[in-house]
Amino acid sequence: xxxxxxxxxxxxxxxxxxxxxxxxxxxxxxxxxxxxxxxxxxxxxxxxxxxxxxxxxxxxxxxxxxxxxxxxxxxxxxxxxxxxxxxxxxxxxxxxxxxxxxxxxxxxxxxxxxxxxxxxxxxxxxxxxxxxxxxxxxxxxxxxxxxxxxxxxxxxxxxxxxxxxxxxxxxxxxxxxxxxxxxxxxxxxxxxxxxxxxxxxxxxxxxxxxxxxxxxxxxxxxxxxxxxxxxxxxxxxxxxxxxxxxxxxxxxxxxxxxxxxxxxxxxxxxxxxxxxxxxxxxxxxxxxxxxxxxxxxxxxxxxxxxxxxxxxxxxxxxxxxxxxxxxxxxxxxxxxxxxxxxxxxxxxxxxxxxxxxxxxxxxxxxxxxxxxxxxxxxxxxxxxxxxxxxxxxxxxxxxxxxxxxxxxxxxxxxxxxxxxxxxxxxxxxxxxxxxxxxxxxxxxxxxxxxxxxxxxxxxxxxxxxxxxxxxxxxxxxxxxxxx
Ligand code: NAD
Numbered sequence: 001x002x003x004x005x006x007x008x009x010x011x012x013x014x015x016x017x018x019x020x021x022x023x024x025x026x027x028x029x030x031x032x033x034x035x036x037x038x039x040x041x042x043x044x045x046x047x048x049x050x051x052x053x054x055x056x057x058x059x060x061x062x063x064x065x066x067x068x069x070x071x072x073x074x075x076x077x078x079x080x081x082x083x084x085x086x087x088x089x090x091x092x093x094x095x096x097x098x099x100x101x102x103x104x105x106x107x108x109x110x111x112x113x114x115x116x117x118x119x120x121x122x123x124x125x126x127x128x129x130x131x132x133x134x135x136x137x138x139x140x141x142x143x144x145x146x147x148x149x150x151x152x153x154x155x156x157x158x159x160x161x162x163x164x165x166x167x168x169x170x171x172x173x174x175x176x177x178x179x180x181x182x183x184x185x186x187x188x189x190x191x192x193x194x195x196x197x198x199x200x201x202x203x204x205x206x207x208x209x210x211x212x213x214x215x216x217x218x219x220x221x222x223x224x225x226x227x228x229x230x231x232x233x234x235x236x237x238x239x240x241x242x243x244x245x246x247x248x249x250x251x252x253x254x255x256x257x258x259x260x261x262x263x264x265x266x267x268x269x270x271x272x273x274x275x276x277x278x279x280x281x282x283x284x285x286x287x288x289x290x291x292x293x294x295x296x297x298x299x300x301x302x303x304x305x306x307x308x309x310x311x312x313x314x315x316x317x318x319x320x321x322x323x324x325x326x327x328x329x330x331x332x333x334x335x336x337x338x339x340x341x342x343x344x345x346x347x348x349x350x351x352x353x354x355x356x357x358x359x360x361x362x363x364x365x366x367x368x369x370x371x372x373x374x375x376x377x378x379x380x381x382x383x384x385x386x387x388x389x390x391x392x393x394x395x396x397x398x399x400x401x402x403x404x405x406x407x408x409x410x411x412x413x414x415x416x417x418x419x420x421x422x423x424x425x426x427x428x429x430x431x432x433x434x435x436x437x438x439x440x441x442x443x444x445x446x447x448x449x450x451x452x453x454x455x456x457x458x459x460x461x462x463x464x465x466x467x468x469x470x471x472x473x474x475x476x477x478x479x480x481x482x483x
Contacts (some may be wrong), residue, residue: 008323010039013186015049015211016193019054020205024049024211030186033099034331034366037234040097042186045212050220053178053208057149058226058325060176060205065146069123071201072172076120077198080113081111086191087113094159094188095322099331099367102283102322105188111449112164112192118449122470123172125349136443137483138235142472147252148228148252153242156182156290156333157235158388159189165453166231166254167192167207175229178208180217184334197273218242223249229473232256233290235387236413236458254462254472256454259389259415262408264398264430267302269420269442275309279393279417282443283317283329283371287391288337290459291416291438291446294388296395299409303397307375310395311356314371319362329365332390337425338367341390344374344383353377356435358391385411401426409435415455416446418454 006419013030014021024043032039045053064072072095083090091105098105128143130298150170154162159182170177181189193209196202210217221227222245230246239257246253265274298306301459322330332338338361345359358372361409377384377394384394398404408417417436421427427441437455438446453465464470 002328008092008096010093011187011190013044013190013211013421014335015053016190016197016209017049017053020210021188022049023293027329028183030097030184030230032096032373033333034368036365036367040209042183044183045210045217046217047220048340050210050217051224053210054221054224054226056205057176057178058205060203061146061149063203064171064176064206064457065174067174067203069126069174069349070078072174073120073123075199075201076116076123076125076168076171077400079196080116082198083109083113083116083192083193086195089276090160090188090191092323093191094185095330097185097187098156098159098333100296100322101327101330103324104285104330106188108158112160115161115164115449116168119168119172119469122169123465125467126470126474128175133480135336135482139481139483141479141481143477147228147473147475148475149176149226150229150231151177151218151224151227151311152179153230153232153234154179154182154189156184157285157290159185160192162233163189163192164245165469167196169464170231170473171196171207173298175468176206177472178210178221178227180210180212180221180466182396183211188213193213200240200276212232219245222246222251228250229253230302231462231472237462239460244332252472254464256462256464257460258389258413259290259292260292260294260385260411260413261416261418261454261461262295262297263418264298264404264420265298265302265306266423266426267299268420268422268426270422272309274420275306276313277422277444279310279313279418280358281418282393283314283391286329286332286369288333288389293393293416295384295407296393297398297404298395299404300397301400303395307356307373307395309469314373314393315357317338317371319368319371321366326422326456329371337390338369341369341372341388341392342391344386344388345390347373348381348383349376351381352395353381387413389440392460401429405430412458413455414416414457415459416440418444
C-alpha cells in the first residue's frame with residue numbers, strides 16, 4: 001500500500017438524534033478488514049438514546065408530513081447533489097471500512113445520489129383518485145398518506161445503498177426515519193445522513209441514525225408505539241425474527257433477505273460473453289451481494305467452454321486492498337465471512353468437489369479469500385443450499401430445459417435469477433418459469449432505482465425500487481363525503 005492510501009482520513013461516527021450528533025453511552029472500534037487494524041470509533045446507543053430517537057421521529061413525522069411534496073423533493077435533490085460533490089471522499093471512507101474496491105465504492109455513492117433523485121421525483125407522484133359515487137351529492141376520495149415513523153435496519157455489504165433506498169423512499173412519502181446503520185461500516189452510512197442534513201430544511205427528528213447491539217435495537221424500536229413501519233435488509237434467519245416481532249406489534253414490514261441466485265447458461269448462448277459477465281457479477285463486492293449469481297447451471301454441451309472462460313476470467317482478477325489502483329476484488333468485510341468461506345469449501349471438497357481455482361485464504365493480513373470456482377459439487381454440499389455471501393462459484397450441469405428450471409426453483413429463496421440464451425422462446429419461458437422476484441436475461445440488469453427490487457418466498461416481501469418502493473411507506477385513506 002502506498003503512503004497516500006495509508007494517510008487517508010477515516011472519521012469517528014456518532015449518533016444523530018433529534019437534529020444533533022450525539023455521543024453514545026459507550027463506543028466500539030471500527031476495523032479496516034484489509035489490515036485488521038482499528039481505523040476509528042463508533043458510538044453505540046443506550047436504551048435512552050433509542051427512546052429519544054423514537055420520540056424525535058414522532059415529532060419529526062408531525063413536521064415533515066406537513067412539508068409539501070414539492071419542497072420535500074427539492075430538499076432531496078440537494079442531498080443527492082451533496083453526495084455527488086463528496087463522492088471521492090465518501091468512497092474512500094467506504095472502502096476503508098468495508099473493503100470493496102474504490103471504483104465500486106464510487107459507483108455506490110453516485111448510484112445513491114441517483115436513488116435519491118428517483119425518490120425525489122416519486123415524492124411528487126403519490127396520487128390518489130376519485131371514485132364515482134352512487135349518489136349525486138356524495139364525493140368519494142382516495143388519498144395516500146405517509147405510514148408514520150419508520151425503523152430501518154441496514155447491513156454492511158452496501159453501507160450506503162441499502163440505507164439510501166429505505167431512507168429516501170420514506171422521506172419522499174413524508175415519513176420520518178430511525179435508521180439503524182451497520183456497526184461494521186458506519187461512517188459512509190453517516191455520510192449519507194450528513195448529505196441530508198446539509199441539504200438544509202429537514203425538521204429535527206425527521207431523520208435519525210443510531211447504532212448499537214442489533215438485537216437490542218430492533219427489539220426496542222419494533223415494539224415502540226410511535227414506530228409504524230419496519231424495513232430490514234439482511235439474512236433470512238434474522239428477517240424472520242424481525243417479521244414475527246413486527247407481526248406481534250401489528251407493524252407493516254418490508255423484508256429484503258437472502259438469496260441463492262441460479263444462473264442458467266443454455267448451450268445456444270454467447271458462452272464467452274456469458275462467462276465474462278457472470279464472473280464479473282459473481283465477484284463484485286467479493287460476492288457479498290444478495291443478488292450475486294450463486295449456482296452456475298450450464299447445459300452439458302457448453303459446460304467445458306463456459307468453465308474454461310469463467311476460470312480464465314476469475315484467475316485474472318486482481319485481488320487486494322480496495323484503495324490500491326487496479327484492484328478488482330477486495331477483502332471480505334469481516335472475519336465471519338472468511339471463516340464461512342473456508343467451511344463451505346472444505347465441506348464441498350470433502351464431498352467430492354474439485355477446486356478449479358482459489359479455495360483459500362490469501363495474504364498475511366486481512367480477511368482475503370481467493371476468488372474460487374468449484375466443479376463436481378454434489379447437491380448435498382452446503383454451498384448448494386446455503387447462501388455463500390462470498391467469492392465462491394459452484395458450476396454444475398443440466399440436460400434439459402425442465403431440469404434446469406427444477407434446479408433453479410429448488411431452494412426456498414427467490415430473490416434474483418439469471419439466464420443466458422440466444423433463443424427468444426427460451427428467454428421468454430425462463431422469464432415466466434423461474435420463481436424469483438427479479439430475473440435478468442443476457443445481461444446483469446438488476447438494482448437500478450427505477451426498477452422494482454425485492455424477493456419472493458424466503459427472500460422476503462416488499463419492493464425497494466421503482467414506484468413500488470413508495471407503496472411500502474404509504475397508507476390508503478378513503479374519505480366519503482355527502483354534501
Ligand atoms: P447477521 O444475520 O447477523 O447480520 C446481517 C445484518 O443484520 C447485519 O447488518 C446485522 O447488524 C443485522 N442484524 C443481525 N441481527 C439483528 C437483529 N436481531 N435485529 C436487527 N438487525 C440485526 O449476519 P452477518 O454475519 O452480518 O451476515 C451473514 C449473512 O447475512 C450473510 O450470509 C447474508 O446471508 C446475510 N446478509 C444479507 C444481506 C443482504 O443484502 N440481503 C446483507 C448482509 C448480510
